Amino acid sequence: MTDTNRAVFEYKIGLLAPSQVGKSTLIASLLTEGQRMLTRETTVQLTAADGPTRKRISITDNMVNGAIKARMFRPQLMPGTSDPSWFRLLLEPRGRDLPIRFDILDYPGGWLEDGGDGSEHEQKWNECETFLADSSVLIVPIDSVLLMEAGAEHAPLLTSHLAVFQIKQVVLRWAKNRRERPGEPAMVIFCPVKCETYLSDSGSLQDQSTDLKHQVVDQFSEVLETIREAAPHASARYLPIDTYGCVELVSARWMPHPGAPGDVRLEPKYRVRPPGTIARKGLEDLITLLCRQLVDSARMQSEQTAAQRQATARHSRGYADLREGFFRDLWLKANGERSRRERVANTDQQRYLEAQETTKSLFDVLAALAERQNGPRLHHLS
């Protein structure tokens, strides 16, 4: 908590996925859906904290809507992220000046695959790695189409295309960091994305949810093991997400792609289901998970601050009221020292009351979030 004039709680959220999986789309949908859900269901609101965040979200939103309006789209033809960028979102109880800021890092997923490859990118990737290792929550978006459509012939390439090894390396560094800060939040959320074709609640005729989860747990078993060993207190969740919802897979073909594992890439083609209205799934649960975890941590921080300030306030009040003998008391009054001590005691008391008020507001936010039921897509992995 930075704690100059007012309380601001800041948390980092990192995404871990190779190129073209859906990181940028997921971040933009998080704000759009978060605003809708929180405004409808709680007294809390989510907003973009700055102009660049608003701009980036509108660019991605246009891209998603453009794809939907085209009725048919090939993700590989859409531009990817070319530079790291930070999305800053504010979570605030309505009518109260108590922001909780989420900083979400977006970066070109190719850098995770090849470590930045090239000195200029390597430096920037190192900064991204530091942010990811410091994050309170890691979200791991996973390409469901890749998992479900790879086919027996290309199955051995799956782990490389999912960049499981690279993800494991980042998670290991993150887990060691989290173990050193046991009082801070620690959560990894595995989010298969683009699962419209496999889950019946998105309108698919067949329900392959069990198969999808099995594939995720199988492919990422070593990453899960790393979390359990290096940060046993961290929680792991499984939550499939559709950022479009109203599309279905027409085809997915392995095409030549020099430089990719096996020099091939799985290229999907989607058709938009009429009437082409975006129907996101799983995002409300993701927002609730993030908010509950991080607001609860903010509440604990705030309680600690309040306890420290209470002790300080008691001490300065005792000092202000301390009687030191008749003549010395006269002297303290005459030279203004007694008034100075009283002013300090009043200020400390005020700071304590402010921290107490902050804690109460955070409790209110938590209570508002607690009322929401989790959806059926969310599962505990540990």
Ligand SMILES: Nc1nc2c(ncn2[C@@H]2O[C@H](COP(=O)(O)OP(=O)(O)OP(=O)(O)O)[C@@H](O)[C@H]2O)c(=O)[nH]1
């Ligand atoms: N069907 C479907 N397509 C999605 C979903 N999320 C993202 N996409 C598509 O997947 C493609 C890649 O999405 P991005 O968000 O740009 O992926 P990224 O991980 O940011 O990629 P880089 O910037 O290259 O790292 C885009 O064409 C999106 O339209 C989803 O939930 N369902």
Ligand SMILES: [Mg+2]
């Ligand atoms: Mg991107």
